[in-house]
Amino acid sequence: MSDMFDEDREVDPDKALAAVGIPRTYRWQGTLQDMLSAVRLGMQQQRLDDTIVDRAAEAIVMQLCDTLGGQIIYLPRGVSIQRALRNARIYADSQRGSMPHELATRYRMSIQNIYDIIARQRALARRAEPDLFGFDDP
Incomplete structure (x- = not known):
């Protein structure tokens, strides 16, 4: 002006x-x-x-x-992030050949919890994989 x-x-x-x-x-x-x-x-x-x-x-x-950069993201704190990292380690250990009873002893958890964690982590890993056959296409 x-x-x-x-x-x-x-x-x-x-x-x-x-x-x-x-x-x-x-x-x-x-x-x-x-x-x-x-x-x-x-x-x-x-x-x-x-x-x-x-x-x-x-x-x-x-x-x-x-x-x-440029994204709005949520970063968990405290117990949530520690649990998520522990679960990722459990899954990685299971992929390297550790048996559920060994993991239960190492992480001081029940075998059923170990199985549940591995199943949830496997589902997360599958969602991250690309769809090679086009099943996700409309």
Whole structure:
């Protein structure tokens, strides 16, 4: 919008912030910083060398951004994620040949729970596989 003196009254927020010395920040910048801190902490808890931690943490966060960037995702917390990771390990162990009674002992669970977990994980794995024969096509 211009007035009679041909002065532009539209304010560019980036120019206005730069003029007063306040950097422009985005909501995702804090999230990335939190992700980087969490990855570094997790790697330090594994007692990895600090030079490796810094390089690897940044590479991991960049890969997450490249893979998941632009999506709205839900990240579970606490017991939910621990249980999901445990179930994935149980399934992977069963695929490598561990017997259900061995898994029950190793994970301190009943054999029936092990069978249930393997069945659910197998169903998840099947859904992730491509449909080679066109059964999912309309």
